[in-house]
Amino acid sequence: MDLSFSAEEQAFRQEVRDFFAENLPSEMSDVVRSGSEMTKEMMDRYHAILNAKGWLATTWAPEFGGPGWSPVQRHIFEEEACRAYAPRIVPFGLAMLGPVLQQFGSKEQQDHYLPRILSGEDWWCQGYSEPGAGSDLASLKTRAVRDGDDYVINGQKTWTTLGQHANMIFCLVRTDPDVKQQQGISFILVDLDTPGIEMRPIRLIEGGHEVNEVFFTDVRVPAANLVGEENMGWTIAKFLLTHERTNIAGVGFSMQSLEEVKALARVVKRNGKPLSEDPLFAARIAQVEIDLEAMKITNLRMLYKAQKQGAPGPETSILKIKGTVIGQELKDLARRALGPSAAPFPGSLEGNLSLAPADHANDAARYFNNRKTSIFGGSNEIQRNILTKTMLEL
Amino acid sequence: MDFDLTEDRQMLSDSLTRYLKDKYPFEARNKVAYAAPYHAPDRWAELSELGAMFALAPEEAGGFGGSGFDISVVFEAMGRALCPEPVLGALLASRLLSAAGADQEALLAGTTKYAVGLGELEAPYALDLIETQARPSGDAYVLNGRKSAVYGGQVADIFLIAAKLEDKLAVFEVSADKASVTGYAMMDGGGAAEVVLEDVPAKLLIGDAASALQDAVNAGIVALCSEAVGAMDVLQTMTVEYLGTRKQFGRPIGSFQALQHRAVDMLTEIEQARSITIKAASELGGPDATRFASMAKNLIGRAGRLIAEESIQMHGGIAMTWEYPGSHYAKRLIMIDHQLGDTDFHLSRVIAA
Numbered sequence: 001m002d003l004s005f006s007a008e009e010q011a012f013r014q015e016v017r018d019f020f021a022e023n024l025p026s027e028m029s030d031v032v033r034s035g036s037e038m039t040k041e042m043m044d045r046y047h048a049i050l051n052a053k054g055w056l057a058t059t060w061a062p063e064f065g066g067p068g069w070s071p072v073q074r075h076i077f078e079e080e081a082c083r084a085y086a087p088r089i090v091p092f093g094l095a096m097l098g099p100v101l102q103q104f105g106s107k108e109q110q111d112h113y114l115p116r117i118l119s120g121e122d123w124w125c126q127g128y129s130e131p132g133a134g135s136d137l138a139s140l141k142t143r144a145v146r147d148g149d150d151y152v153i154n155g156q157k158t159w160t161t162l163g164q165h166a167n168m169i170f171c172l173v174r175t176d177p178d179v180k181q182q183q184g185i186s187f188i189l190v191d192l193d194t195p196g197i198e199m200r201p202i203r204l205i206e207g208g209h210e211v212n213e214v215f216f217t218d219v220r221v222p223a224a225n226l227v228g229e230e231n232m233g234w235t236i237a238k239f240l241l242t243h244e245r246t247n248i249a250g251v252g253f254s255m256q257s258l259e260e261v262k263a264l265a266r267v268v269k270r271n272g273k274p275l276s277e278d279p280l281f282a283a284r285i286a287q288v289e290i291d292l293e294a295m296k297i298t299n300l301r302m303l304y305k306a307q308k309q310g311a312p313g314p315e316t317s318i319l320k321i322k323g324t325v326i327g328q329e330l331k332d333l334a335r336r337a338l339g340p341s342a343a344p345f346p347g348s349l350e351g352n353l354s355l356a357p358a359d360h361a362n363d364a365a366r367y368f369n370n371r372k373t374s375i376f377g378g379s380n381e382i383q384r385n386i387l388t389k390t391m392l393e394l
Numbered sequence: 395m396d397f398d399l400t401e402d403r404q405m406l407s408d409s410l411t412r413y414l415k416d417k418y419p420f421e422a423r424n425k426v427a428y429a430a431p432y433h434a435p436d437r438w439a440e441l442s443e444l445g446a447m448f449a450l451a452p453e454e455a456g457g458f459g460g461s462g463f464d465i466s467v468v469f470e471a472m473g474r475a476l477c478p479e480p481v482l483g484a485l486l487a488s489r490l491l492s493a494a495g496a497d498q499e500a501l502l503a504g505t506t507k508y509a510v511g512l513g514e515l516e517a518p519y520a521l522d523l524i525e526t527q528a529r530p531s532g533d534a535y536v537l538n539g540r541k542s543a544v545y546g547g548q549v550a551d552i553f554l555i556a557a558k559l560e561d562k563l564a565v566f567e568v569s570a571d572k573a574s575v576t577g578y579a580m581m582d583g584g585g586a587a588e589v590v591l592e593d594v595p596a597k598l599l600i601g602d603a604a605s606a607l608q609d610a611v612n613a614g615i616v617a618l619c620s621e622a623v624g625a626m627d628v629l630q631t632m633t634v635e636y637l638g639t640r641k642q643f644g645r646p647i648g649s650f651q652a653l654q655h656r657a658v659d660m661l662t663e664i665e666q667a668r669s670i671t672i673k674a675a676s677e678l679g680g681p682d683a684t685r686f687a688s689m690a691k692n693l694i695g696r697a698g699r700l701i702a703e704e705s706i707q708m709h710g711g712i713a714m715t716w717e718y719p720g721s722h723y724a725k726r727l728i729m730i731d732h733q734l735g736d737t738d739f740h741l742s743r744v745i746a747a
Binding site for chain 2: 159348
């Protein structure tokens with residue numbers, strides 16, 4: 001048993017740290033630090049900075065343009081990115097579709113789409129959930145019917161994150177309604193410029209726009225856009241979900257949030273003293289810190305296992321459940337620390353006055369927005385179902 | 395023993411609930427709640443006609459209520475409708491005007507709007523740490539300081555300001571046009587203001603005001619707790635309805651025991667929240683009012699978070715949307731913990747008492 005990183009890993013950490021120090025524009029880290037909305041232009045520019053270094057597609061194999069990192073290296077990269085207040089890499093093309101095409105796509109699909117993901121020419125979004133198919137994803141109803149060389153798609157997708165920036169969407173569609181649900185689903189790539197597609201924004205609880213509904217009415221998509229065989233979509237979906245779940249513990253984010261909450265508690269006053277000296281609040285911080293210390297090791301243990309076995313196992317559901325709860329608790333503490341200063345709706349306070357300390361005006365909004373993390377990517381209830389079946393075998 | 399409302403209070407509760415349901419349907423509510431000035435003058439006048447403000451003051455002050463239970467009835471109805479009107483400011487002011495023996499007819503009739511400046515950036519909850527200063531100037535006084543998160547301050551005509559006069563805490567009356575007022579929408583809708591006072595002329599209302607201010611805060615806590623109970627009740631009902639109608643895996647999600655038990659935990663906490671609110675209301679104005687107000691606000695803070703977070707989680711994505719009314723109830727429940735002392739502040743008060 002040895003909990004230390006190897007000399008190579010430590011050198012890698014230093015390399016990543018230096019890279020961010022030298023290459024991350026401060027206007028980007030400022031936006032991340034304050035929790036304000038990132039523009040598409042900024043996200044594209046960040047991707048380009050990483051791509052120039054060959055560090056954009058962190059999970060891709062070298063033959064496709066990935067850096068060939070181990071799970072531990074990816075973890076180190078994530079930690080350092082959070083530490084530098086770097087934006088989050090938009091995952092839909094890079095972390096989700098890329099690995100799917102590498103595993104299941106045709107040579108033509110790989111040659112066409114993968115370089116366009118790296119260059120930013122294509123911006124992908126995800127067409128998975130439907131109004132009637134959330135936790136029960138396999139019950140999805142969006143229909144694709146073969147007609148000559150095309151499929152004709154009708155139906156509705158929802159919770160499509162950053163779809164407003166996208167030109168492409170990958171979808172799960174029903175191609176056979178007469179078999180067991182999971183066996184009649186296909187995975188297909190759709191150009192959002194195709195006639196019959198309408199995207200509508202969904203405004204979230206805190207007022208922001210990051211998700212959308214997508215409506216399909218007689219949308220003709222070339223059959224060549226099918227990934228893998230017809231009706232093997234569920235296999236691909238499950239493969240993709242394991243990739244969606246890498247880094248799901250969000251340890252890097254939580255480490256950064258913990259430092260922010262501690263710093264905030266030192267500057268805000270309660271009962272005439274810094275809040276950090278309030279025993280009740282200090283206890284709240286200490287409890288999350290303990291949970292996070294354990295989570296760091298739990299996360300590394302699972303990374304280690306994944307590295308040895310070649311793939312993450314079902315126990316990653318533990319990372320999703322506990323990791324999101326820790327992240328949410330930290331956002332709760334930041335909101336709480338502000339007291340009445342959390343009151344203003346973001347952007348509604350005009351003039352020079354501020355209530356919250358710098359970079360904390362959005363903390364209440366961030367708390368509310370962050371409630372999504374225990375719902376998306378397979379809700380924490382679904383993760384418990386998975387653990388019940390796979391780990392407890394009940 | 396009698397846990398029923400009196401006939402008069404039941405009538406007030408029914409008429410306010412009916413009125414708010416009628417005049418504050420959800421979309422209309424959101425328009426008022428998030429568009430300046432976060433207040434609808436017509437609605438305000440009608441609320442006054444229905445007795446919403448008169449119920450807050452005792453008969454000797456021109457009202458017909460003023461007890462903890464009267465306040466509860468008004469604010470529980472407001473919580474059910476998420477009414478964003480600045481009634482909390484009116485209540486706090488009414489308590490102070492009553493303590494001063496001052497006329498409050500215009501407040502109760504809704505023709506003059508009052509807001510009360512208590513908290514400051516560095517003294518958000520504790521009254522004894524207030525730093526706004528008053529000093530005599532001719533026949534009157536001038537004030538210097540900044541009051542933060544003044545609820546209803548964005549539309550107030552008159553501010554009642556808590557300030558230090560020599561060593562004592564006093565309350566002053568300030569005309570809103572003399573102060574520098576910056577209004578804003580709150581996270582959960584409705585308005586508040588930052589009130590900056592730079593040599594602002596003021597009239598002394600109460601010279602030794604510590605106990606009057608504490609009473610006003612206690613009344614405000616009874617109001618917020620009652621509002622929370624109303625909002626919790628609605629959100630719980632919405633959640634249970636959703637559990638009964640939303641189908642996944644071929645059956646209503648409410649048929650899963652994992653969710654059933656969590657819904658029951660919500661129900662249990664709401665009953666507890668209602669009970670502690672009734673207790674705080676019954677003690678209002680008495681010698682133990684502060685201690686029970688703190689107990690109530692602590693429990694409401696904990697229960698409010700549970701109800702808000704669990705209802706969002708059990709709904710799933712839909713309760714993360716602006717369009718779904720439940721998300722706004724959840725926001726109100728969370729943000730109530732940021733007003734007049736949070737869970738931890740009141741816990742420390744209970745420990746110290």
